[in-house]
Amino acid sequence: MAVDETQRTYDHPLYQHVERMPGLSVALGNIDQLLTWGSANSLWIFPMATSCCGIEFMAAAASAVDLDRMGSIPRGTPRQCDVMVVAGTITVKMAPRVKKLWEQMPEPKWCVAMGSCAISGDFYRDIYSVIPGIDTFIPVDVYVPGCPPNPEALMHGLLRLQEKIRMLREGKLTREELRPESPPNLNRPAIGRLHDPERDPLTSEEQTDSAAGLGFGDNLNLARIRRPRPTAEPRPQPGAEPQPAADSDEESAP
């Protein structure tokens, strides 16, 4: 049940089903284009709105910047949705619920981190109760920077997500999504981010299990989301070379 972004499939099961039927694939030669068009233009949003960014999300869904016109309808349940927009600070108490709701969404699914709290924890990142960025436990596809981002910025993020979906389905995605890197003078999160090559692959599995209430008793284990797994032998320390500054702030630049 490990959630690894590199292994996620973007092929719709319907597509595989249709392709196997003799004749139908010929009759519906452009079904791939149809599915791409459909999945990119009907992104139903599950607003995981916790704080200030939730208000801007509401403003984006309201009359001035109308998200409905690009097929993005906010829905209150994860089971009907394609995109989870995490808008606001995620705390240690809330993180298992977010993870659980993320697991309840049907594939294919995408995640948008809206606002600097969801991206990196912002100035709350060193507070004992705050998760320093949601990509320590769920994979993020698009980062929308800002505190809070304007409704137009959220719309731009969703347009980028549409573009990403199209390119992924057509196999043209040549480069990875640029990730916001923490400046070297800030504390790094105790658990590595999902795209971090030094991240322990077992961590993802444990996070999934703990959000589902498996393996750790009846209650959700809060500490497992935030703290690394205790290891018997000390893990090899990664080389302390700082990240190249060239591609560091392109995503988070205002």
Next chain:
Amino acid sequence: MHSVTGVDPHLDIESYDPSADLMVLNLGPQHPSTHGVFRVKLYLDGEIIIKAVPYAGYLHRGVEKLCEELTFVQVIPIVDKNDYVSPMMNEQAIAMACEAMLGIEVPPRALYLRTIFAELQRLASHLLWLGTFGMDLGGALGGGASLFMYCFRERETVLGLFEEVTGCRFHYNTHAVGGNRHDITPRFTQDTKATLEVIEKRIDEYVEIFSSNGIYRDRTWGIGVLDGELASSLGITGPLARASGVDHDLRRDAPYHIYGELEVNVFTESAGDCFARTLVRLNEMRESIRIVREIIDSVPEGPILGMKPGKSPGHIKIDAGQGYSCLESPRGELGTYVIGGGNSRGASAYRLKIRSPSLHAASCIPYLFPGHTVSDAVAILGTLDPIMGEVDR
């Protein structure tokens, strides 16, 4: 009709009638009508709530602890995020507390600006409340969305005014200890007048929308009756208390800014139900418009910062002493209690306590929910209007 007297908020479920059809339902933490991340554990007998236990802390960001680390200049953009529907109120509360302790006199122009901003924030906050309350009652596809769309249309125009002055839609960071950072322009005055004219007409339309709607009346009339005495004993202030007959408004009773020179009309209702709370908030919106109109033309010329601007973030130092300062936010009494003498020779607070009205509003949930159905619980929670950033801090 259900009344508050006779409700036991500490009902022991074990002693409840064993033959009853009991069920436990969690409202939240992820629920569109909880206005954030808030969880209420409902014990149901059939469809009737017999006990409600609220749980907070899903948005605990340790703001008060963070404020002890940062200097008084750095704290102001941080506290913006507490009550994120009316951020300027938080800034003003902190700035007022520091000014009172340091004895800084704020220039009159800054006081006028603060009053105008405060009333416009109240207007924007109540507009957002009205829109989301329509959503709570009607649902996104059940007709409530139309009120939501109308209210957000008006709210965008108010936010546009703030954007013109400060450059931000919210989280403005426009107040400083001793005054303001951003000055208004003649165009702001002009735009404000035009905007208020539009909104005043639209408020009458909204009143028409739901006062003529039988469903709206049925779902709010006599629902969630909050007793005035209970409200006082729980520390509830603001529109909630005023809808229960508590005639208390800090703008009139303990005037700050320039409210002492103005005549502030305080609207009270005696019913204490959801409908009364709606009426009080709508009247407050009209009153805010009236106040802004009254003072927008008489803003005096002069400086907007009452002290020499500092070059370092630690230039405001409070060595010792303590002070409390409060104002009337859209949700009630928002206070800040500061003990000076923290890090780096008093540049930060030793302790900073925020007295938030939303926490007190949320504390009446165990008294209001029992006896109602689950759909009424959503309506009651909507009119309480708790902001979770302020409850959990």
